[in-house]
Amino acid sequence: MRVVIAEDEVLLRQGLRLLLEEGEFDVVAAVGDGDELMTAVGAHRPDLVITDIRMPPSNNDEGLRAARRIREQYPDTAIVVLSQYVQRRYAIELLDGRAARVGYLLKQRIADITAFRDDLHRVVDGGTALDPEIVAVLMSRAGRGAGVVRELTPRQREVLAYMAEGRSNAWIGQKLVLTEKAIVQHTSNIYDALGLPVAADDHRRVLAVIRYLDGVAG
Template sequence: MVGTAADADELLRHVDERLPDVVVTDIRMPPDFTDEGLRAALQIRASHPTTGIMVLSQHVQRRYAVELIADNPSGVGYLLKQRIADVSTFCADLVRVADGGTVLDPEVVALMITRADRDHASGRRLTPRQQQVLALMAEGRSNAAIAERLSITEKAVVQHVSHIYDHLTLPPSTDDHRRVLAVLHHLSR
């Protein structure tokens, strides 16, 4: 740990001076306790794109998660505060974010998928199993982890992911990461 900050301005100064691997911030910070921490996180992402950001929140806010992952979901985490009680999992999540991975709270993902399914026809074309696979993809899980969680084979996961790409009309590309695009396309609408 390289420092603590009492408010968003101090957090930004620390990041500029110390260039940490990952920043852990609450969405709500002094002085107003509204979204100062989120705004600081977005500013850090813009000025220090290699610094991982882990944002903690007391409540599920779909808009906050979408803002964090909208331009680049790499090196971003958004967890509800109750998740950090499991210290070993939280530390593993921090390492994943510092290494450029994405960590989204399962409750946030569930809210985003429910909203996307309700608001957009593309969600209704996905089968319940494809929605489960997409939710676990949104949490940043690998095919092996998805297979284990759903008690299916990795080959089945690959097939579901392929169908998700087809439903979302995401053709193969050497320039884009379809897995990330699928999650962003479906969840950020």
């Protein structure tokens, strides 16, 4: 799997490269700013791009803008955006109506190597990886005041949060030590409660859930 890394901190860039290469990823380019990233993606047409948000030359949301351009110009390229701080607005902009092949994670998540590599694989395979912190903000925001989310059981809210992160039923079942069938039951109840149609695949499910949570803010 061919990867392009964009990270302006040299040490972190090297750490990421090492981590990826040990996990059978083929790092074809590691760059330090938004312009180089666009050039590298154009030249290498990688399967996966991992990028920081705040990078030169503008030192504001350079990486996020590059990520959105890449998603538009190369829809087959998976993108994982890493950042020291995550916020709802960036997640919504990044998804932009299409939850496939996209991830948005706190930078420190890379330390849990196994989980991080799993996230990368999930994104490359067409899935979604949203940081639990973003999901927590979305859930809390949707649940404040009067709302349907508030009326869900704690277990249902837990399942809903994992769904929003982009997890599969199998993963959720394993995590909660429940059968996949029990999870399907939970998701079905959640759909009913929220009034959502049953989604065909995981990333459509993520989009529907995120849209719902983002839209019902108290």
